[in-house]
Every structure is written in structure tokens, then in C-alpha cells.
Amino acid sequence: MAGKHINLTLKVWRQKGPKDQGGFVEYHAKNVSEDASFLEMLDAVNEELVSKGDEPIAFDHDCREGICGACGFVIDGEAHGRLKSTTVCQLHMRNFKDGEVLTLEPFRAQAFPVIKDLMVNRSAFDRIISAGGYISANTGNAVDANAVLIPKADADEAMSSATCIGCGACVAACKNASAALFTSAKISHMALLPQGQVERKERAIRMVAAMDAEGFGSCTTTGACEAACPKDIQLTNISRMNREFFVASATKRPKHKDGGAG
Amino acid sequence: MANKLDSKIPSGPIESKWKNTKFGYKLVNPANKRKHSVIVVGAGLAGASAAASLGELGYKVKVFCQHESPRRAHSVAAQGGINAAKNYQNDGDSVYRLFYDTVKGGDFRAREANVYRLAEVSANIIDQMVAQGVPFAREYGGTLANRSFGGAQVSRTFYARGQTGQQLLLGAYSEMMRQVDTGNVELRYRREMLDLVIVDGKARGIIVRNLLTGEIESHEADAVVLATGGYSNVFFLSTNAMNCSATAAWRAHKRGAYFANPCYTQIHPTCIPVHGENQSKLTLMSESLRNDGRVWVPKAVGDKRHPNEIPESERDYYLERVYPSFGNLAPRDVASRQAKYRCDEGRGVNETGKAVYLDFADAIKRLGEDKISERYGNLFEMYDKITGDNPYKMPMRIYPAPHYTMGGLWVDYNLESTVPGLFVAGEANFSDHGANRLGASALMQGLADGYFVLPYTIGNYLGGTKLEKVSTSNDAFKAAEDSVKNDVSKLMGIKGSRTVDSFHKELGHIMWEYCGMGRNEQGLKKALELIPKLREEFWHNVRLPGDANYLNVELEKAGRVADFLELGELMCRDALERKESCGGHFREEYQVDGEAKRDDEKFCHVAAWEYTGENKAEVRHQEELTFENVHLATRSYK
Numbered sequence: 001m002a003g004k005h006i007n008l009t010l011k012v013w014r015q016k017g018p019k020d021q022g023g024f025v026e027y028h029a030k031n032v033s034e035d036a037s038f039l040e041m042l043d044a045v046n047e048e049l050v051s052k053g054d055e056p057i058a059f060d061h062d063c064r065e066g067i068c069g070a071c072g073f074v075i076d077g078e079a080h081g082r083l084k085s086t087t088v089c090q091l092h093m094r095n096f097k098d099g100e101v102l103t104l105e106p107f108r109a110q111a112f113p114v115i116k117d118l119m120v121n122r123s124a125f126d127r128i129i130s131a132g133g134y135i136s137a138n139t140g141n142a143v144d145a146n147a148v149l150i151p152k153a154d155a156d157e158a159m160s161s162a163t164c165i166g167c168g169a170c171v172a173a174c175k176n177a178s179a180a181l182f183t184s185a186k187i188s189h190m191a192l193l194p195q196g197q198v199e200r201k202e203r204a205i206r207m208v209a210a211m212d213a214e215g216f217g218s219c220t221t222t223g224a225c226e227a228a229c230p231k232d233i234q235l236t237n238i239s240r241m242n243r244e245f246f247v248a249s250a251t252k253r254p255k256h257k258d259g260g261a262g
Numbered sequence: 263m264a265n266k267l268d269s270k271i272p273s274g275p276i277e278s279k280w281k282n283t284k285f286g287y288k289l290v291n292p293a294n295k296r297k298h299s300v301i302v303v304g305a306g307l308a309g310a311s312a313a314a315s316l317g318e319l320g321y322k323v324k325v326f327c328q329h330e331s332p333r334r335a336h337s338v339a340a341q342g343g344i345n346a347a348k349n350y351q352n353d354g355d356s357v358y359r360l361f362y363d364t365v366k367g368g369d370f371r372a373r374e375a376n377v378y379r380l381a382e383v384s385a386n387i388i389d390q391m392v393a394q395g396v397p398f399a400r401e402y403g404g405t406l407a408n409r410s411f412g413g414a415q416v417s418r419t420f421y422a423r424g425q426t427g428q429q430l431l432l433g434a435y436s437e438m439m440r441q442v443d444t445g446n447v448e449l450r451y452r453r454e455m456l457d458l459v460i461v462d463g464k465a466r467g468i469i470v471r472n473l474l475t476g477e478i479e480s481h482e483a484d485a486v487v488l489a490t491g492g493y494s495n496v497f498f499l500s501t502n503a504m505n506c507s508a509t510a511a512w513r514a515h516k517r518g519a520y521f522a523n524p525c526y527t528q529i530h531p532t533c534i535p536v537h538g539e540n541q542s543k544l545t546l547m548s549e550s551l552r553n554d555g556r557v558w559v560p561k562a563v564g565d566k567r568h569p570n571e572i573p574e575s576e577r578d579y580y581l582e583r584v585y586p587s588f589g590n591l592a593p594r595d596v597a598s599r600q601a602k603y604r605c606d607e608g609r610g611v612n613e614t615g616k617a618v619y620l621d622f623a624d625a626i627k628r629l630g631e632d633k634i635s636e637r638y639g640n641l642f643e644m645y646d647k648i649t650g651d652n653p654y655k656m657p658m659r660i661y662p663a664p665h666y667t668m669g670g671l672w673v674d675y676n677l678e679s680t681v682p683g684l685f686v687a688g689e690a691n692f693s694d695h696g697a698n699r700l701g702a703s704a705l706m707q708g709l710a711d712g713y714f715v716l717p718y719t720i721g722n723y724l725g726g727t728k729l730e731k732v733s734t735s736n737d738a739f740k741a742a743e744d745s746v747k748n749d750v751s752k753l754m755g756i757k758g759s760r761t762v763d764s765f766h767k768e769l770g771h772i773m774w775e776y777c778g779m780g781r782n783e784q785g786l787k788k789a790l791e792l793i794p795k796l797r798e799e800f801w802h803n804v805r806l807p808g809d810a811n812y813l814n815v816e817l818e819k820a821g822r823v824a825d826f827l828e829l830g831e832l833m834c835r836d837a838l839e840r841k842e843s844c845g846g847h848f849r850e851e852y853q854v855d856g857e858a859k860r861d862d863e864k865f866c867h868v869a870a871w872e873y874t875g876e877n878k879a880e881v882r883h884q885e886e887l888t889f890e891n892v893h894l895a896t897r898s899y900k
Contacts, residue, residue: 003650017812035537037648043763044540050761050816055808058815060330062503064543066644067428068334083647090647115474116813123451126331130443134436135395139315139713142389146350149404159397159422162429166333195395 003034006098010045012057013105015114018121022114024103027057034094038081039064039071041093058117066090066230069165072172073118074105079169079228087167087230107172111179111215122168124214125182131210132203133186135195148194161189163231173228176217181225183211184241185233191244201248208245266520267870267885270674271375276361276891280379283675284718288725295320298724301468301483302326303455303510306335307427307705308688309489310434311712317441319717324481325438326453326470328505333435336491336503337708340427341641342411342550343419344391344705346384351408355416357381364703365892367413367593368668368696369845369858370866371526374891375675376693383714384706388420390713394433398422409553409637411701413593413899419702424548424641430705434712453479454818455510456749457742458486458517458684465684466732469742471750473818476811478746480734485683485720488514489712492667492689494527496826496833497778498770500664501533501546507822508829511671511690519679520870520883522672522692524829525837528699528846529779530665531557531597532658534648535617544663545648547620548641549701552590554625554634555658557581557597559618563608569619569657580604588899595698595846595858596899598662602779603856605661612659621657662779666704668695668846669836672870672885676719677711680870683727685720687711692868697845750810753820758803762819765800769793769823769830777834782850786838790831797827832880836869839882862894 008029015022027049032041039061046056062070066087073088075081080088083095096102104118112120162185170181187204190196196203219238226235272279290298298321302313305327313325329335347360360381365372388406392398398420399407408417422429441447450470457469459480467482493508494500515521532547558579560572580600582589592600601618604610611617626634631654635642642653649659670692677685677693688708695703733739776789800823806816842865843849843858852859860866868885 033538033540035650036540037542040540040542043542047761047763050805050807051759053805053807056815058813062329062334062505063336063339064504065339065545066647067425068336068338068503070329070334085643086647090644092647092650094650119813122330126333126439126442126449129436130439132443134440135393136440137390137393137395137437138318139311139390139437139717140386142386142393145348145388145392145398146405148392150400151404152400152402155397155400158395159399159429162397162432163423163425165428166331189397190395193395193397195393 003094005031005033006093006096008032008096009101011101011103012117014057014117016116018113018115032093034092036093037064037089038091038093039089058119060119061089064089067165069167072107072167072169074107074172076103079107079172080230085230085232107168109171109177109216111177112168112171120168122166124179124216125166125168127214128179128183128207128210129186132199132206135190136199150194154192158189158192161185161192161233161237164233165231167230169228169230170225171216173224174217175222175224176220178219178225179211179214179216180219180238180241181229181233183207184237187244188237188240191240200244201252204241204244204248205252208241266680267672267883268674269373269885270676271373272675276374276378279375280382287718287722290721290725292320296322298322299324299483300485300487300720301481302487302489303468304335304489304491304690305332305435305438306337306489306491306688307431307434307708308712309487310335310431310438311709312487312489312687312716313447314434314437314441315713315717316720317438317444317446320446323441323447324450324483325447326450326455326468328452328454328473330451332438332449333432335431336506337431337705338428339503340705341424341546341548343409343421343426343702344387344430345411345418345700345702346388346420346706347381347418348385348388350406351417353416355418359416360384360418362892363414364694364700365696366897367700368698369860369897370696370889370892370894371844371887372694372696373887374889379715380694380707380710383710386714387706387709391430391433394437396422396429396433409550410591412549412552412591412597413700414591415588419550421550424550424638427705430709434709455490456513456746456821458514458681459738459742460517460681461732461736461738462730464682464729467734467739469746471746474813476814478743480739480743482732482734482739484724484729485685487685487687487716488671488690489687490690492670493826493829494664494667496769496830497664497773498766499536499541499544501530501544504543507825509822509825512825512829514671514679514681514684516873518681518873519684520672520872521669521832522868522870523669523836524833524871525777525840525847526668526697526845527664528594528666528668529598529662531594531601531662532620532660533663533665534645535612535614535659535661545644546665547645547658547660549594551620551638551641554637555590555620555622556624557590557618557620559604559609559611569611569621578609585899592899593698593700598779599848599856601662617659617661619657620660622653623657626654666699668692668697668699672868676722677715678719678723683723685716687716697847749821750817753804753817753824754806754810756802756804756806758805760803760805762804762806762816762823765796765804766819766823766826768796769827772796773830773833777837780848780850781837783838786834789834790838793827793831793834800824800827832871835880836871840865840869858897866894
């Protein structure tokens with residue numbers, strides 16, 4: 001696997017802290033192995049910076065296997081870069097040509113404030129999940145796992161929605177910075193399964209409200225999110241979310257004050 | 263000191279130990295639960311499931327994670343599946359068989375009682391995760407699907423494509439987030455635990471660094487749970503995520519928690535081989551691939567032909583040859599060693615000669631490309647992206663890599679460490695896998711600890727222990743804060759000339775060379791000379807740019823590498839002292855026909871190390887292991 005080596009010019013967004021002014025700084029990545037990943041290329045640039053006593057370019061990353069959802073920034077205007085269905089940690093340098101000039105900037109959205117350089121704060125996603133992205137199943141209450149049969153097609157479809165890694169590329173790619181794809185993937189996953197039925201309406205209403213409260217924009221169904229998604233989460237999830245939300249809003253029953261057992 | 267290692271294994275027949283113990287545990291009434299607080303450090307499978315369950319019970323739980331979100335924890339990367347003794351396949355599985363397979367798989371170096379409990383609750387885990395909406399793979403009839411993993415002759419592994427860890431983590435995470443919603447769980451992101459605080463001999467809090475602001479914070483509680491994962495990153499190159507570290511566990515060790523069996527590390531047989539010096543980590547290819555993939559090398563030494571041009575008769579399917587009854591599903595330690603032998607014989611493939619083939623041609627012929635893609639599609643894509651080769655058209659090239667650590671903080675049957683009130687769960691403890699973990703058992707153990715063990719044992723501790731009120735203005739907190747601040751300014755003040763990564767890589771080379779797949783006395787002694795020298799240089803010559811009062815990634819890495827430089831030495835000492843081979847610990851001097859040769863007379867025990875102060879030799883304690891149910895035998899997969 002000893003491949004060729006290339007040289008690149010990088011224009012990287014540098015920003016010291018959340019309140020500081022940022023700007024682009026140019027770096028040269030020299031003698032980059034084509035077998036290296038994009039982040040390994042940045043590691044090498046950083047090693048050089050640190051050896052000179054400069055601060056390295058900060059970016060979020062962890063598993064480097066495309067599953068934790070920590071990494072992600074924009075390369076030449078594309079969230080996670082040019083390879084479809086691929087996180088930036090799985091983007092390898094054989095997809096680039098010698099001499100290319102690349103522009104790297106953080107995911108931009110009001111709801112994702114920049115922390116430093118290419119790192120942003122995506123904790124808004126956690127707050128959306130805590131507003132209903134769960135099935136209330138206290139430990140110890142479960143019936144036998146095969147007691148409820150789930151058609152394979154339903155399980156597969158739920159799984160396809162559940163594969164969302166919460167990286168935020170959908171938000172970064174959207175001209176409105178909408179979190180509709182992320183939120184709808186969780187609503188769909190649970191609406192498709194029998195276990196998710198009890199809280200289905202409540203979930204749709206609360207999660208949509210949480211999404212709006214975080215300052216994400218509205219969805220205008222342009223589909224940029226789907227194109228940028230490294231896990232191929234489909235636009236149909238958003239249609240399902242809209243349907244879930246409308247049905248839930250139209251049929252929601254009032255809360256009874258004196259409900260519950262005495 | 264010996265009484266510190268009271269394993270608290272309950273008496274009575276193995277089938278009723280856990281049931282009887284649970285009945286004997288002290289309870290805390292619901293109104294009093296609200297008054298108790300528990301700190302959980304780490305929010306992967308073990309931490310999130312513990313936090314969710316404790317929150318449901320009504321305890322006040324504070325969760326700390328170093329990530330920006332608990333959903334990033336490295337449990338997310340587990341691929342192949344989770345074991346459970348459901349016997350849904352009617353193929354002869356049972357709690358006792360899972361127990362037996364695990365004890366044998368661990369080469370008879372785990373506690374029987376713990377393993378039995380693990381097997382017992384395994385079935386509840388699947389029920390629990392399905393109830394939470396984890397979309398496990400299913401058959402057309404709507405029942406759950408299973409596959410097989412190494413070291414077992416039954417199909418007991420449940421899975422969600424090649425992303426089982428992700429789906430289980432998101433399940434546990436969602437239940438924890440529900441408790442955040444109710445207010446029972448408070449979540450602190452981007453906090454790294456840098457010290458454990460002990461008051462009156464009990465764990466009462468932690469010191470963390472806020473990674474965004476650099477602030478050093480104190481947090482108090484009535485009990486502390488560490489669920490901070492394993493230490494494979496001591497090797498630099500491993501399948502662990504970049505931020506995995508031993509720091510929380512190591513700092514707790516330095517405050518009195520014994521570290522058990524540090525030399526028990528798992529080298530996983532099927533990983534994508536190293537490509538060059540700038541490589542940052544290694545990527546696992548799930549063990550589940552060995553359900554359908556066949557492992558081979560050319561029969562002839564130095565055969566450089568393209569694999570597809572090597573005829574059947576000139577291939578050596580060595581796992582099928584050496585282990586006819588388990589074949590390609592031999593356990594990890596065994597499969598890794600065999601790959602090493604083939605490469606040492608000069609029959610390895612790749613430019614480096616350090617790889618073997620994992621071939622799907624037969625399975626594709628038998629089942630069709632669609633079926634294979636349904637089972638392993640995402641793994642094949644990942645392989646393609648990383649190597650640029652298409653595994654549907656040519657065999658994968660794989661090689662062993664550090665993956666998991668069976669060693670960890672010593673805990674008793676209640677998962678309590680030698681520091682009262684400090685509980686340890688998941689990969690961070692040492693308890694259930696002996697000297698080798700079976701595939702698909704890490705997810706099982708993490709969730710067993712968090713959902714089904716800790717909620718009981720912590721209740722028992724809180725219900726039966728007199729706890730004075732403490733606050734973070736207590737002297738012990740101040741002293742720990744000062745020591746952490748001191749360490750940070752010491753690191754920042756070195757201003758040397760070498761980067762943190764360069765030290766980490768050098769340590770990784772030493773560990774892989776002398777404390778990796780094969781170990782011997784001479785090599786371990788060499789490592790024990792090299793590591794202290796490297797550590798000495800680190801503390802004089804590491805270079806950290808920037809400041810400590812904002813996000814500083816190099817500073818974070820430096821603290822972790824400083825700990826690895828101490829833990830690495832302990833691993834080598836433990837490996838040197840254990841003069842036998844067992845599971846993943848292979849001492850080249852002790853073998854029969856290339857298989858591990860145990861010494862049950864001298865080493866049928868857990869080695870638990872006690873920290874005695876800076877630059878002082880740690881003291882080795884022993885917990886004898888007794889086998890009342892499984893007969894101690896030479897492990898054979900032939």
C-alpha cells in the first residue's frame with residue numbers, strides 16, 4: 001500500500017476562542033502519503049506547527065472510523081469534503097491531486113457556535129434528544145425480546161434512520177442551517193417501531209419545539225442535507241417528521257389535572 | 263494488606279449466588295435516594311447505563327465526559343455484536359454454556375462468580391435494549407437474528423448491521439438523556455477527570471479540568487463510578503479512539519485503587535494493516551467477518567502473486583488446518599498468534615510481509631454478493647475507503663492490532679475497588695474476561711455492570727455506610743486541586759523541544775516490540791530500562807504551545823501520555839512477573855507447540871498492584887482464583 005505522495009496548500013480558518021475574530025491562514029502540507037486520511041494529513045501539519053512552538057489547528061475527532069460523529073468541517077464549501085457518504089476522517093488523500101489549494105472552515109450555524117478554529121459546539125443536538133428522543137423503558141421492566149415481533153422491513157428502515165451519527169453536516173450544508181434531518185431521523189427511528197408508539201405524539205411535538213428553540217432555521221426541502229450526510233440519512237425522514245408533527249398537533253389530547261392513581 | 267483483596271464472592275451454589283446476594287443487600291428507601299448523590303465518570307455503555315438506571319431510581323447523578331457529547335464515547339465503534347444466552351437458535355446455548363465459554367475463553371484467569379452473573383444477566387440486556395428501541399437485525403418472521411463469534415460453537419450474538427456498539431450506545435444514551443430531562447441526571451461535557459478525592463478513607467469526589475476554559479473544578483458525591491474504558495492507546499497505534507486514555511483510572515490508582523493484571527491486553531486478529539509512519543490509529547474489521555470469511559496465506563514462502571492468481575491447492579487456510587473444530591472462529595488471542603507465526607515464517611502478504619488474507623470469495627459464491635453486502639456492507643465500504651481495494655473482488659488484507667484491555671482497576675464482586683465508595687465498570691475494571699475476552703462480550707459486560715449490577719451494589723453501599731456531609735471546601739479537595747494545578751503548570755513550564763506525539767509513538771514502539779503479541783524476559787527487562795528513560799526525557803523535554811487557561815489539545819494529550827509512561831512500565835513488570843502464558847499474555851518461554859502454557863500451580867491468581875509513591879516500586883498482591891464449577895484444563899480449540 002505504499003502509494004504516491006502529494007503537496008497541498010491549505011487555507012484554514014483560525015479563531016482563538018468563541019469571542020475572538022477569526023480569519024484564514026495559509027499552510028503547506030508537504031509530502032502527504034495518498035494512503036493517509038485527511039485528518040492524518042492535518043496531524044502532520046500540526047506536528048510541524050507544534051515543533052515550531054505554534055498552536056496546532058484545533059478540530060474535533062475521535063474514533064476516526066466514521067462512526068462517533070465527532071469530526072466534521074467544511075472543505076471547499078462541502079461539509080466533510082468531496083467524497084459522498086464519507087466523514088472527513090474516512091476521506092483519504094488519494095482523492096486529491098498534487099498542488100491543490102483547499103479551504104477549510106468550521107460548520108457554520110447560529111446554533112453551532114465556534115469554540116476554536118474548526119471546532120464547534122453541537123450540544124444543541126443533545127438538548128433536542130433529551131426533549132423526547134427516547135423510549136421510556138426503565139431498567140428491569142422489559143418483556144422477552146422476542147415477545148414483540150417486528151417485521152424485518154420495519155426494523156431495517158428504523159435502523160437506516162438510527163444510523164445518524166449526529167455530526168451536524170446536515171446543518172452546515174443547509175442554507176437555513178436547519179436541523180430537520182437530524183431531528184427527523186430520531187423521530188422516524190422511533191415512530192417506525194412498536195416500542196415507540198406510546199410516546200409518539202408527545203415526542204414529535206417536543207422534539208420539534210426543542211429544535212426551534214435552539215435557533216436552527218426552517219426546512220425548505222432543498223435536500224442539501226441529504227447530499228452532505230455521511231450516513232445517507234434520507235429526506236423521507238423529514239416528510240415523516242412533518243406528518244408526525246401535524247398529526248400529533250391536530251390530535252393531541254389535553255392533560256387531565258387529576259389523572260393518575262390516588 | 264492481604265485482606266484488602268477480599269473478593270466478597272458469595273457462598274452457595276453458583277446458580278444462586280447473585281440472587282441470594284441481591285436479597286441480602288441493604289436497600290435505600292425512595293425518599294432517601296433523593297438525598298444521595300453519585301458521580302459517574304465516562305458515559306459510554308457502562309457509564310450511560312449506570313447513570314440512566316441510578317437516575318431512574320431517584321439518586322442525584324452527575325455525569326462527566328471528556329467528549330462534547332456522551333454519544334461520542336468509544337463504545338460507539340464496536341461493530342459486530344453482543345452476546346446473550348437466549349438460545350433463540352435452539353442450538354444448545356444456555357447461561358451455563360455462556361459462562362463456561364467465557365471462563366475457558368479467558369484461559370481460566372477470571373472469577374467464576376462474576377462470569378456466571380454476567381452470563382445470567384446477558385438475557386435481560388437484550389430484552390432491555392429492545393424495549394428501548396434498539397433496531398437489532400431481524401429475520402423475516404420478525405424474530406431477532408443471531409450470528410456466531412469466536413470461541414463459541416453456538417450462535418448467540420445479536421447485532422445491528424456492523425454498528426451494534428453505536429446502536430447500543432445510542433440506546434443507553436437516550437435513556438440517560440431522558441433522566442437529564444427529568445432532572446435526575448446532570449451532564450457535564452468536555453470535562454476530564456484528573457484526580458480522585460478521598461475523605462475519611464472513602465471516595466467522595468473528583469477533580470476535573472474543563473477542557474474549554476482550563477478551569478480546575480471540584481465535585482463532591484457520596485460515591486464515585488469510573489467507567490472510563492481501557493488503555494490500549496498505551497501502544498499509540500490501536501483500534502481505540504484518539505481520546506481514549508487511562509488517565510482517570512490511573513489517577514484513581516495513585517490514590518489507592520489497586521490495578522489488576524495490567525499485562526492482559528487483547529491483540530485483535532483482524533485489523534487493517536499499518537500503512538506508514540504518519541498513521542494515527544488502526545481500524546478494526548469486525549470479528550463477525552470470520553463467520554463467512556476464510557483466513558489464509560500462500561503455502562510457499564515469498565509468493566508475491568496476486569491473491570486471485572494463487573490456486574486453491576497453493577493456499578494454506580491455517581486456522582481451519584490447525585483448529586478443525588473451531589476453524590476461522592478460533593478465539594482472538596489464538597487467531598492473532600497464528601497470524602504472527604505465518605508472517606514470521608515469511609508467508610505474510612503485503613509489501614511489509616505483515617498481513618494475511620481474509621477471503622470472501624467462497625461465501626460470495628455460496629450466498630451471492632447481495633447477501634454478503636447485507637451482512638457486512640458497511641465494513642466492506644470502510645475497508646474500501648481506507649485501503650482503496652474492493653473486498654468483493656479481492657481478499658482483505660488484515661493483521662493483528664491492540665484492541666482491548668482485560669486488565670484494569672481491581673474490583674470485588676460488588677464492582678467496588680480497594681478504595682471504599684469507588685466503583686469501576688466496563689472495560690475500566692478487570693473483572694470478567696480473564697486473560698482473553700471473547701468477541702461480542704465487551705458490550706455485554708459494559709451493560710451488565712451499568713444496568714444490572716451497579717444499581718444494586720451502590721444501593722447496598724449507600725444504605726450500609728455512614729457518610730458524613732462533605733463539601734468541596736474540604737481540605738482534601740483543596741489539596742487535590744492544588745496538586746492538579748501543579749501538574750498542569752509543571753507540564754506547561756517544561757518548554758522543551760519534542761512534541762507529545764513523538765513521545766507517545768516511541769512508547770508505543772517499545773510496548774509493541776516488548777510487551778505485544780509475544781513477550782520474553784529479556785525483552786521485558788529491556789523495556790523496563792527504556793521506559794523510565796523516556797519518561798525522564800518527557801518531563802524535561804516535551805514542548806507544549808499556548809496556555810492552560812483555554813482549549814489546549816496538546817496539554818490534554820501530554821497529561822494522558824504522562825500517565826501511559828507510568829502504566830506502560832507497570833504492564834511490563836506485570837508481564838515479567840507472570841512467568842506463564844495465558845490468553846493474550848504470551849510469554850515465549852512458556853509454550854507447547856505454539857500454544858499458551860499456563861502454570862496453574864504458581865499463577866492461578868489475579869495480580870493486583872498497589873501504588874506506593876512516586877518513583878517507588880509498586881507492590882504486587884495476589885487474589886487466588888478457585889474453580890469449583892469449570893474444570894481447569896488446557897484450553898483447546900482443535
